[in-house]
Amino acid sequence: MEKTKDDPDFWNDINTLRDPAYTEFDPDDLVGLHDILKETVDGLASLISVRNQAYRRDGQEPPVGVAISGDYQLAVLHVLRQVDRVVQEQAANAAKIAGHQGASYPKLGAAWGITRQSARLKWPDAVPARGQQTHEPIPLAYAGGTAAIHHDSDADAWWYIADGADGRHEECEPVHTTSTDATAAATAFLIAHTKRGVSGL
Structure with missing residues (x-):
């Protein structure tokens, strides 16, 4: 599906x-x-x-x-x-x-x-040269909270900034190898910081 x-x-x-x-x-x-x-x-x-x-x-x-x-x-x-x-x-x-x-x-x-x-x-500018690729932030909404997944070109790693439904805010360091890993970590944070009775499932 x-x-x-x-x-x-x-x-x-x-x-x-x-x-x-x-x-x-x-x-x-x-x-x-x-x-x-x-x-x-x-x-x-x-x-x-x-x-x-x-x-x-x-x-x-x-x-x-x-x-x-x-x-x-x-x-x-x-x-x-x-x-x-x-x-x-x-x-x-x-x-x-x-x-x-x-x-x-x-x-x-x-x-x-x-x-x-x-x-x-x-199309000479269609494919960025290695090391010059840019990534748009990936928005994420889950369990009543929101996050955005970012790529740090200097570190060549991914990080996220998130606001849980309970008001908790977090901005992690660029330590994730892939956007998938950063998204999983952000999702876990949002699940851990829901309001009572709020669920993303």
């Missing part, structure tokens, strides 16, 4: 890369994607096409044959340029997030259908 936000290990699970990360498309799904994209591009091209705008000013719907005119296809090409720009921006963002969560350049390249060398050239 997949974890929910109520589970103490939810954020640790979110920050753990699954392998494989995806399944291949069914051919019918790709046909559907093609149809959706074509419909969207045609709609935008019709909007900016000077020829179609002229028809609409005359109170007419552009005839179907307009779509084969060279100037209309130039409008299509212009739309596709914008689509490509958006795709490239989204791809760069996805690659950076995946890379900072532990995905390697071979994995990024495989997802995009290119070699790892090409992936490194395409």
